[in-house]
Amino acid sequence: xxxxxxxxxxxxxxxxxxxxxxxxxxxxxxxxxxxxxxxxxxxxxxxxxxxxxxxxxxxxxxxxxxxxxxxxxxxxxxxxxxxxxxxxxxxxxxxxxxxxxxxxxxxxxxxxxxxxxxxxxxxxxxxxxxxxxxxxxxxxxxxxxxxxxxxxxxxxxxxxxxxxxxxxxxxxxxxxxxxxxxxxxxxxxxxxxxxxxxxxxxxxxxxxxxxxxxxxxxxxxxxxxxxxxxxxxxxxxxx
Amino acid sequence: xxxxxxxxxxxxxxxxxxxxxxxxxxxxxxxxxxxxxxxxxxxxxxxxxxxxxxxxxxxxxxxxxxxxxxxxxxxxxxxxxxxxxxxxxxxxxxxxxxxxxxxxxxxxxxxxxxxxxxxxxxxxxxxxxxxxxxxxxxxxxxxxxxxxxxxxxxxxxxxxxxxxxxxxxxxxxxxxxxxxxxxxxxxxxxxxxxxxxxxxxxxxxxxxxxxxxxxxxxxxxxxxxxxxxxxxxxxxxxxxxxxxxxxxxxxxxxxxxxxxxxxxxxxxxxxxxxxxxxxxxxxxxxxxxxxxxxxxxxxxxxxxxxxxxxxxxxxxxxxxxxxxxxxxxxxxxxxxxxxxxxxxxxxxxxxxxxxxxxxxxxxxxxxxxxxxxxxxxxxxxxxxxxxxxxxxxxxxxxxxxxxxxxx
Ligand SMILES: Nc1ncnc2c1ncn2[C@@H]1O[C@H](COP(=O)(O)OP(=O)(O)O)[C@@H](O)[C@H]1O
Ligand SMILES: [Mg+2]
Numbered sequence: 180x181x182x183x184x185x186x187x188x189x190x191x192x193x194x195x196x197x198x199x200x201x202x203x204x205x206x207x208x209x210x211x212x213x214x215x216x217x218x219x220x221x222x223x224x225x226x227x228x229x230x231x232x233x234x235x236x237x238x239x240x241x242x243x244x245x246x247x248x249x250x251x252x253x254x255x256x257x258x259x260x261x262x263x264x265x266x267x268x269x270x271x272x273x274x275x276x277x278x279x280x281x282x283x284x285x286x287x288x289x290x291x292x293x294x295x296x297x298x299x300x301x302x303x304x305x306x307x308x309x310x311x312x313x314x315x316x317x318x319x320x321x322x323x324x325x326x327x328x329x330x331x332x333x334x335x336x337x338x339x340x341x342x343x344x345x346x347x348x349x350x351x352x353x354x355x356x357x358x359x360x361x362x363x364x365x366x367x368x369x370x371x372x373x374x375x376x377x378x379x380x381x382x383x384x385x386x387x388x389x390x391x392x393x394x395x396x397x398x399x400x401x402x403x404x405x406x407x408x409x410x411x412x413x414x415x416x417x418x
Numbered sequence: 419x420x421x422x423x424x425x426x427x428x429x430x431x432x433x434x435x436x437x438x439x440x441x442x443x444x445x446x447x448x449x450x451x452x453x454x455x456x457x458x459x460x461x462x463x464x465x466x467x468x469x470x471x472x473x474x475x476x477x478x479x480x481x482x483x484x485x486x487x488x489x490x491x492x493x494x495x496x497x498x499x500x501x502x503x504x505x506x507x508x509x510x511x512x513x514x515x516x517x518x519x520x521x522x523x524x525x526x527x528x529x530x531x532x533x534x535x536x537x538x539x540x541x542x543x544x545x546x547x548x549x550x551x552x553x554x555x556x557x558x559x560x561x562x563x564x565x566x567x568x569x570x571x572x573x574x575x576x577x578x579x580x581x582x583x584x585x586x587x588x589x590x591x592x593x594x595x596x597x598x599x600x601x602x603x604x605x606x607x608x609x610x611x612x613x614x615x616x617x618x619x620x621x622x623x624x625x626x627x628x629x630x631x632x633x634x635x636x637x638x639x640x641x642x643x644x645x646x647x648x649x650x651x652x653x654x655x656x657x658x659x660x661x662x663x664x665x666x667x668x669x670x671x672x673x674x675x676x677x678x679x680x681x682x683x684x685x686x687x688x689x690x691x692x693x694x695x696x697x698x699x700x701x702x703x704x705x706x707x708x709x710x711x712x713x714x715x716x717x718x719x720x721x722x723x724x725x726x727x728x729x730x731x732x733x734x735x736x737x738x739x740x741x742x743x744x745x746x747x748x749x750x751x752x753x754x755x756x757x758x759x760x761x762x763x764x765x766x767x768x769x770x771x772x773x774x775x776x777x778x779x780x781x782x783x784x785x786x787x788x789x790x791x792x793x794x795x796x797x798x799x800x801x802x803x804x805x806x807x808x809x810x811x812x813x814x815x816x817x818x819x820x821x822x823x824x825x
Contacts, residue, residue, distance in 0.1 A: 235818075244730060244817045265734050272732020283727040283821065287434040297731045299423050306423075345731075 190255060192218040192241065192353070192384065197250035199236050199407075210236040212407035213250070220352060223379040224386045225398035232404040234388040235357055241386060242275055242355045243267045255352070272300045276346030278356035282338040284330040290341045291317060291326040297348040304349075316344035320374055336367030343374055354378060356387045365393070372397045424737070428745035441713045442753045445797055448709065449757035452702045452793040457765065459695040460789050474530050475621075477662065478680035479654045481669060489654070492668045494661040496529040501651035502641065503634045511582040512556035516569050520558035521583065523548070523636070526627025529655055536573045537612035540627055548608035548626040550576055551616035555623035565623060573613050582607045587639045604639070606632065653680060699792075706796055710804040714746065718812050719823070725812060726820030735813050742809055743802055750801035754794060 199211040210233045218224055218241075226234050239245040240252065243259065252259050254270065262270070276297075284293045294313040298304050304312060317326050320340035330338055339359060346354055354375065360368035368391060376397045379385040387394060395401060403411040432438050480501065489495060506523045513519030524530070526540045531549050540549050554571040584605045588598035608628060616623060656665050666677055718725070721742075728738050762785070769783045812820070 239818060242730070268729070268732045268734045270732075271730065275732075277727075277730050279727075279821065281723075281821075283723055283730075285431070285724055285727075287431050292430065296427075296728070299427065300732055300737075 190220045190352075191253075192255065193251075193253045194240070194247075195251045195253070197240065197252065198248050199233070199240060199245065200248040209407050211240065211247075214407075214409055216402070216409070218353075218384050218386060220384045221379060221382045222384060222399045223376055223397055224384070225394045225401045226386065226388045226404060227390070227394070227401060228404035228410070231406075233407045234404055236407075237404065238355050238357045238386065238388055241353070242277060243271050272297060273349055274351050274353060276349075276351040276354040278339070278342050278346050278354065278359045280358040280361040282330070282335070282342045282362075284338055284341055284345075286330055289327050289329055290322060290333065290344075293330070293341055294344045294348055297345060301349045313344070313348070316347055317341070319347075320344050321370075334367075336363050336370060339363060339367070339371055340374070343371065347378070351383070353384045353386065356385070358388050358390065360389065360391060360393075368393055421740075424740050425744055425748075428741050428748060431741075432745045432749055438717075438749055441709075441717075442749050442756065444709050444713075445706065445750055445801065446753035446756040446760075448702055448706045449754055449793050449797040450760055451705075452699065452796055453757060453761040453789065454764075455695060455698045455702065456792055457761070457785070457789045459691070460786070461783055462691060464784065474532065474655060475680050477656045477659055478530075479656065479662070479665060479669070480651050480678050480680050481654065481674045481676060489669075489672075492665060492672075494657045494665055495654055496657050497525075497527050497653075497655040499525050499630060499634075499653050501653055503630065503637045504653055506583075506585065506633060506636050506640070508583055508585065510556065510584075516566075517555070517557040518559075519556055520561075520624060521556055521581070522561075522622060522625040523583065523628045523633055524625055525630050525633055525653070527630060527655075529657075531612075531627045532614045532616065532621060534612045535615045537577050537610075539612055540629060542629065542631075545629050545632050546606065546608050547611045548581075548628050549612040549614055550610045550626040551621065551623050552613040553616055553623055554613070556581075557624060560622050560624040570623070576610050577613055578610065580607055580609045583636075585636050585640055588641070598641075606636065703796060703800070706800050707804065710801050711808070714801075714805050714808050718742070718808055722812060722820050722823040726817050726823075729817045729820065738813060739806065739809050743806055746805040747798060747802055750798045754797045757793070757797070758790065 194214050194216045197211055197214040197216070198209065201208040201210055214237070226237060228234050236245065240247055247260065254274070259267070259270070284290075285296065288296070291310065291313040294316050295309050298309045298312065314323060314326055317323050320343055322337060322340055322344070325333060325337060325341075330341070333341065339362075343354075343359075346356075356375065359375075360371050363371065372387075372394060375385050375387060379399070387398070399414065401411070401413045402409060403413075489498060504525050507521065510519045510521045512521065526549055527542070528539050531540055534549060535552055537549075540547065552573055554576050555565050555569070556571070557565075559565060582605050584603055586603050587601040589601045591597055591599045608626070610626070614621075614627070616625075654665065654669075656662055662679075669677055725738055725742075728741075729735075765783065765785055
């Protein structure tokens with residue numbers, strides 16, 4: 180296993196009194212209101228809620244893409260509010276994997292090259308191993324034979340699986356997915372959720388935003404947001 | 419990540435995008451145009467400079483008022499002679515099936531003869547010698563640049579050979595009404611002892627320099643009415659172009675009013691040439707700026723979500739900037755290479771196909787780093803600069819905004 184710097188003391192992610200306020204010209208939008216949450220490795224979290232309820236904002240906060248207005252965010256024992264932009268970039272590169280609704284693959288790079296993008300930042304992966312790892316990751320999402328295809332030559336579901344392989348490139352602890360199946364049909368949706376479920380079983384912390392009821396079948400914990408407030412936390416194991 | 423990886427990434431990104439080909443073509447077109455403009459400009463100015471430097475005729479003042487002023491107190495004057503004694507032209511013994519033998523004999527002193535490259539220079543003591551063009555074309559066509567380049571005589575054909583020129587002596591008629599009567603036909607024979615470099619001066623290919631005393635003898639003989647009181651011009655040779663104004667001022671002080679140059683390159687033409695070149699270059703620079711700005715802006719807008727994903731994946735601002743600037747440098751270098759290749763081909767074709775005959779009367783084309791330098795700066799530096807300005811702006815916006823800005 181690759182060495183991960185400084186972040187191993189604790190394997191939980193905690194938000195305490197987390198508040199995110201967007202200040203627009205006309206109004207103050209409270210996107211997240213005083214949330215206290217914690218996420219653990221090896222669990223599949225589904226974040227649900229109506230449109231505008233703050234799901235993407237929560238994912239962005241967790242993904243270090245947006246900073247909190249108030250409150251604390253502790254990532255594996257490290258308080259991130261005081262970190263510089265470059266330090267945040269490093270954590271993103273090493274510990275976080277992202278999957279988006281629109282896949283965001285590089286159109287001029289082949290599938291395996293897309294998977295290699297995060298590895299280029301990783302000093303722990305030797306240059307000569309990168310391509311091999313990328314191919315293994317593609318194989319793990321069932322796309323080994325499409326490795327040399329460009330994104331435009333792949334279906335939506337295949338593109339999203341390439342994106343998942345890319346999110347896994349640096350073997351991060353946390354996978355954040357914002358409506359990863361929003362553009363996909365049911366069959367592809369199941370394939371994606373199954374892959375994410377498998378990853379959670381392998382010990383990763385999976386946090387998925389989804390509208391789909393299907394996600395409930397896979398999630399260990401379901402968080403329901405309503406106008407920035409945590410409406411309901413249900414744990415599959417409790418039910 | 420090592421720079422080689424950045425380069426590989428940038429290279430892969432750009433080489434596979436066919437829309438970038440248009441950008442490369444447009445930028446290389448701009449670069450090509452700037453190469454043509456600058457190449458043309460440098461060739462003209464270099465030619466003018468060299469001609470002025472190598473040809474004493476550009477340092478010769480003609481004063482047309484015949485005054486008997488003593489000019490010995492004016493510095494920087496190398497030679498003074500009357501315009502009547504400046505040249506004599508006639509058919510010579512060079513006449514054959516290729517040449518009509520027409521030569522121009524000019525007033526020759528070590529100071530008036532352009533750089534001698536074969537044999538020796540003129541000297542005042544030995545008479546009946548001539549310094550002729552190294553690329554010699556003894557034909558009246560040379561005066562109109564009608565030259566068959568394969569017939570041009572080389573130094574081995576001409577050095578140490580002799581030629582004879584005829585002239586008539588005249589006497590005054592009995593009414594003494596100014597119409598001379600031909601007396602007898604005389605001739606003079608000259609030995610070509612030296613050859614001057616006429617490819618970089620503006621001398622005609624059939625202009626030979628002969629000793630002033632001999633030329634004076636010929637020109638005085640053919641015009642019996644010439645005497646002290648007749649009005650003619652006087653040529654005054656100055657040692658250096660930079661002293662021209664000084665001598666002109668001295669001449670004005672002494673009462674000479676009609677002062678002009680024996681040979682001159684129209685300064686106004688040179689000035690307007692400069693202005694045209696500056697305007698054209700500004701147009702090309704604007705073209706490059708606008709094309710780059712439009713293209714890169716469009717390209718980076720298209721790539722905004724890609725930049726966003728790179729940021730989300732943990733790429734630092736500077737790294738993203740590096741990749742995109744490298745890509746742009748790669749494209750603009752490609753454009754430059756295309757432009758310079760096409761330019762060199764064009765240049766060689768013009769030089770060796772269309773410009774051959776021009777070379778024999780002094781206009782040669784050259785290529786040097788000065789011509790290439792500015793277009794190089796323009797294409798690569800300017801593109802890179804614009805790219806980094808736009809990138810800086812784009813990279814300021816946060817990841818979510820970048821990701822959401824889909825084309
Ligand atoms: N950059 C922003 N500026 C202002 N308001 C925003 C911004 N991003 C999100 N919001 C607002 O915050 C609230 C939560 O948005 P979001 O997290 O995107 O919700 P969801 O993903 O659940 O649909 C919404 O009211 C939205 O309009
Ligand atoms: Mg959303």
